[in-house]
Amino acid sequence: MDIHYQIASSYKPDAHLIGSKTIKTGIEQYGSAPQEESKDFIKPERDSNLPYWIIIDTKGTLKGLLHEVRRFEFCKDVVIFISQDTPKDYINYLEKRNYDFHIVGKKNIDLDTSFKILSDKYNVKKILTDTGKILGNLLINNGFVKEISLLVHPVIVGKKSYNIFESINKNIGLKLFRYDIIDKDFIWLTYKVDNTKN
Incomplete structure (x- = not known):
């Protein structure tokens, strides 16, 4: 895995795009996520050159787990893309913890709109995706x-x-x-x- 991460970091992306299933699987491989703390409800202040982590999570799969991602020291912060069908309790969860989130699409994510938001609001020009076949194949197709x-x-x-x-x-x-x-x-x-x- 060290070689993998060396290669990924060599791209110097503005953002990492990751599917919720990939993140959940990664967290589960290392056991359960630690308990949330008060600092997890506040946006981190980190080097502006670090990449955002962009997560597509229409079903609220990462409820109770996102603080583990936000704590990662090489992540500027987490930006979530959800749909109109995303459970309301997940939206409340995101709001209470000050996550940037965007509703783009009825059931599935509108990728064109998502990438425009990333470009316009976050000045993202280069995205690295390190994900499984669901999101990866969708992007390629x-x-x-x-x-x-x-x-x-x-x-x-x-x-x-x-x-x-x-x-x-x-x-x-x-x-x-x-x-x-x-x-x-x-x-x-x-x-x-x-x-x-x-």
Whole structure:
């Protein structure tokens, strides 16, 4: 995982876009989140060069867990995108804790509107997404991904493999523009994507 995070930080993004399921899974892997404290209800004051963490959470999956994300020292703060169908108790939870949140879409998130808000309000120009297949495939299918970075590990996974691109609805051309060998056994491949929006 160290190599993964080294690569991610090398992009110097304005924001990290992460799905709620990815965050919940990550928190659960390390046990349960600690109890909230009074400081968790206040926006952190951190270096303005740090990236925002942008989270799509229409179902309120992260209720009771967001303070764990906000505490992460390399995150400027958390911005949540929800829909009109998001449970009201989750909206109250966000308001009481002074999270920036935006309602964009009836049931699902309107990505075009979300990215416009990020650009206009938060001056976000470069977004790094490090997420699972649901959000990742949605972004690729809708032409929002300009670059794909893959880290090839020297392991044959077999039957337990995780097909991260299984919901891509058409063949998408890629153009290799960078490759590096890291620590002798890992290969970092970076591709430009052909189907991006202008």
